[in-house]
Amino acid sequence: MSKIMLLAVDNLAIDLRNFRTVPQKSELEATKAMISISPDYFWGLMESLLDDGYLPTENIIVLESPDGKMVVREGNRRVASLKIILGHIKTSSLDLPHQLSERIKNLPKEWKEENSKVPCTVYSESEEDLVDRIVTRTHGKGQKAGRDSWEAVARARHNKIANGATEPGLDLLEKYLTHGENLTAEQKTRWAGKYNLTVLDEAIKKISPRFSVNTSPELAKNYPKIAYKKALDEIIYAIGVESLTFTSIRESADFALRFGVPPITSSGNPGTPSGASTPGSPPNGPSAANSGSNTTGSNPSSTSTSQSGSGSSSTTNGGAGNNGVPSGAKPSPGSSPTGKPATTATNDERSVRRSLRTLKLFGPNRSKVETLRKEALKLKLKDNPIAFCFLLRSMFEISAKAYCQDHASDPTPPKSTKADGTDRTLSDVLRDVVSHLTQNGSDKQMQRLLHGPLTEIQRKDGILSLTSMNQLVHNSSFTIIPNDIPILFSNIFPLLDHMNK
DSSP states (O other), X not given: OOEEEEEEGGGEEOOTTOTTSSOOSSHHHHHHHHHHHOHHHHHHHHXXXXXXXXXXXXXXXXXXXXXXXXXXXXXXHHHHHHHHHHTSSOOXXXXXXXXXXXXXXXXXXXXXXXXXXXXXXXXXXXXXXHHHHHHIIXXXXXXXXXXXXXXXHHHHHHHHHHHOOOOHHHHHHHHHHHHOSSSOHHHHHHHTTSOOHHHHHHHHHHHGGGGTOSSHHHHHHHTTSSTTHHHHHHHHHHHHTXXXXXXXXXXXXXXXXXXXXXXXXXXXXXXXXXXXOOTTOOOOOHHHHHHSSOOOOOOGGGOOSOOOSSSOXXXXXXXXXXXXXXXXXXXXXXXXXXXXXXXXXXXXXXHHHHHHHHOOOOSGGGHHHHHHHHHHHHOOTTTOHHHHHHHHHHHHHHHHHHHHHHTTTSSXXXXXXXXXXXXXXXXXXXXXXXXXXXXXXXXXXXXXXXHHHHHHHTOTTSXXXXXXXXXXXXXXXXXXXXXXXXXXHHHHHHHHXXXXX
């Protein structure tokens, strides 16, 4: 007779003879095997656990041996994910995605306490045959008698019809399947039943106000009679072909801008897209590429009247100078009296360091880029210009390859290798990446943003050229002037940033 128990995750043993894999020697190896079979599913399951905690919709099925060992027979991936999150399985050899690693590191104590135990249906060893029949019925038959798991679309439809819930992502998707003009008949059929609906929900939650509506349900209701319909169609399509994912939505400074959706202006309406030049605005630079907004504008009312620390500036409010800072007080390094970061010129080494610090990198394919970024931050340009250039070029090379891998399933993806498997030149790969990012030049905002990198790529003597790198190694007189690096870097940084979003 089975019994329902709340068991500590640490006391559950992952099944080393799981039918999904060949027999394993340890829990760590069994976990690696489960990840290798379906990494996206495994990391997605872990992300869901981090988002919502363990939802006891189904008990873990456990077989208790005579010595008291609790072996998981159904629910191994859930238990393995929880063991990783709770620190019972070491992650050093698992190639854990960076964003998940950061979330686990910052997980509140309450989450760990609430999810350290899970509900289990425990069977004795004498009931092993019954357990095998249950597991087989759930997973093994693979035809009508096997379980046909609901996809996100089916769950949303059930929630909408049975519970009367609001499902704006589903409403928008179903309208898009009727009114969208950028998808095939096959995609219409497939996406009607299998589509990354949770990603679409996440996306429209973030960008609905940019379509002159207040909420995502309102956006779905107004579609297709909306401004920037074509741009929204491209976003829905990109989610369908999985080129736009949770990571790029959550971590990109402005993922919608690349599809042509302008940002909100101060009036609350979509305005001039970020990256487009407006009268009186500073030129695009690394900071603009990262934030999608201009943060270097000046406020006449806060302009300091004196830069000296002698206390000679006029004071108000009981001895406070401009912006409420006491006379003679010095602002903190790298910031204005209001606490805003100080603006640096494009030829200032600090602009390079600031941009590198803002560069966000995610995914196992970019772990080396992160290492190179950290090493580059340790260098002083005036003392190590050649070393910095080698690190920078390596960052571009690996980022370009990772970008090509990310978009390999796209209709016309950029490629880092030739047909015979040999590497293409970096300049050729980067040109294809720029073409992909700008949608072959149709995305004018992205094209303006990447004009600097494209110009630098096309220079045979540019900082990214193989010729320059060879000359730095082999030519006894060829070198790079440290003062030139910040300007060259500001020209090419937007491409490095967008390849890693």
